[in-house]
Amino acid sequence: MLTASAADAAVQLAEEEDVHLVVADARASRRIAELDDAVARLREGRAEMAGLLWFDSDAPDAEILSLCTSADDHMAAHIGVDESLRRLHLLTGRIPESRDGERLVIGDLELDAHSRTVTRAGVDIDLSDTEFRLLRLLMRHARTVLPKSQILQEVWEYEFAGQANLVELYISYVRKKIENGMPRMIHTVRGAGYVLR
Known part of the structure; x- marks a missing residue:
């Protein structure tokens, strides 16, 4: 698992490690200032990327929909480790295999x-x-x-x-x-x- 606390670091890690699955904490107390930009940059040239995004329970629908695509999943309010792992497992099944093989x-x-x-x-x-x-x-x-x-x-x-x-x-x-x-x-x-x- 790779972690980054800033947009530039996340994008650099994604490029170096060929990342296909991202977890982003979009809760107000943990959210980095450049999160929207970071997510957009991470998706550039990576149509197969999927994400699990964490939101506050009162996050407006517009905010959730602006960050999530149909390939993503999200959680709101209580963020449990077991539930996160289950959702990540399901998300990995949505990522298509590369034509050239993994x-x-x-x-x-x-x-x-x-x-x-x-x-x-x-x-x-x-x-x-x-x-x-x-x-x-x-x-x-x-x-x-x-x-x-x-x-x-x-x-x-x-x-x-x-x-x-x-x-x-x-x-x-x-x-x-x-x-x-x-x-x-x-x-x-x-x-x-x-x-x-």
Whole structure:
């Protein structure tokens, strides 16, 4: 997850990291002065971008509609973490896949969804289909802790119901393959989940 407290910083991060999903805090107490301009600049040349925008409960409809597009979602009043995560999960499904395929790069680890290849430090890594989906999820959310329930739902499309062992098993498979004799990238956050960094 990348954060920015000013318009210029947000636009620069979006350009550097090829951002496709944005969370913007439009509540009066947290709102940056250039928010409208920042959102407009972030959307330039990014027709596929989606956003989750947070508003005060008394925000006028005109304000909400001026910042949101049909691809976005918004929340008003109480902003809950669990509800935000659910909405972000749904928003990711609205972002179309690139025609050229998705290419993710974290440090010396590279994943190309179009060719279905994974390399680390230039060395090819052979992954099963499930391992590939798991690694892609972790790389898409690099530096963000993902709970086991979210991993299970997005990789296997199961509801979390005592299937923690399945997640742990496949995490160990992927770790062995991408960390073989190299620095660790997948970290366990006790009681919270897993993060790739």
